[in-house]
Amino acid sequence: MEKIAVYPGTFDPLTLGHFDLLRRSASLFDKVIVVVAGVSIKATGMFDLHARMAMIRESVDEAGMKNVEIDRLDCLLVDYCRRNRIGVVVRGLRVYSDFEYEFQMALTNRKLDPEIETLFMMPNENYSYVTASTIREIARYGGDTRAFVPQPVQTYIEAHMRQHPEQHIRAGGGVGNTGAFDR
Numbered sequence: 001m002e003k004i005a006v007y008p009g010t011f012d013p014l015t016l017g018h019f020d021l022l023r024r025s026a027s028l029f030d031k032v033i034v035v036v037a038g039v040s041i042k043a044t045g046m047f048d049l050h051a052r053m054a055m056i057r058e059s060v061d062e063a064g065m066k067n068v069e070i071d072r073l074d075c076l077l078v079d080y081c082r083r084n085r086i087g088v089v090v091r092g093l094r095v096y097s098d099f100e101y102e103f104q105m106a107l108t109n110r111k112l113d114p115e116i117e118t119l120f121m122m123p124n125e126n127y128s129y130v131t132a133s134t135i136r137e138i139a140r141y142g143g144d145t146r147a148f149v150p151q152p153v154q155t156y157i158e159a160h161m162r163q164h165p166e167q168h169i170r171a172g173g174g175v176g177n178t179g180a181f182d183r
C-alpha cells in the first residue's frame with residue numbers, strides 16, 4: 001500500500017522553510033500532497049489561491065520532485081484526508097510558540113478522526129526564523145527576499161510588487177512605489 005502524506009497550509013508565499021519540509025517529507029513518503037487553503041484567515045495575504053498553487057508547482061517541478069502533488073483545500077483537513085485515504089498530516093514547527101497552536105490542531109483533528117496521525121517536523125535551522133508574513137513585509141518595504149524563497153516564488157513576488165505599487169511601503173510609514181523592483 002502506498003504511503004501518502006498531506007502537507008497543508010496557506011503558503012502565502014512558499015518559503016524555503018516550507019520547501020525544506022516538503023523535500024524531506026517527499027523522501028519519507030511515496031507521495032506528498034501539498035494542500036493549499038483556498039480561504040485564508042490571514043487578512044494581509046499577498047497571493048490568490050491560483051498563484052500560490054502555481055508557484056508551489058513550479059518550485060516542485062524545478063526541484064524534480066516527482067512524488068509531490070498540489071491540490072486545493074476547501075474543506076476540513078480531516079474530510080480531505082478521509083476522502084483521499086490519507087493517514088498522515090505533516091506540520092512544521094519552527095519555534096516553541098508554533099507548538100501550542102499545532103498541538104491544539106493535531107488534538108482537534110485526532111478527535112475528529114483518530115485514524116489520522118500528525119507528524120511534526122522541524123525545518124533546517126537555517127530556515128527556522130523564516131515566515132511567510134516576514135517575506136511579505138520585506139517585499140512591501142522593497143527588500144530582497146531571494147534568500148528566503150525558491151526562485152520561482154521570487155519571480156512571483158517581483159511581478160506582484162511591480163503590478164501592485166500601492167502595496168509598497170515607504171520609509172516613514174507612507175504607502176507608495178519605492179522603485180525597489182524597477183531595476
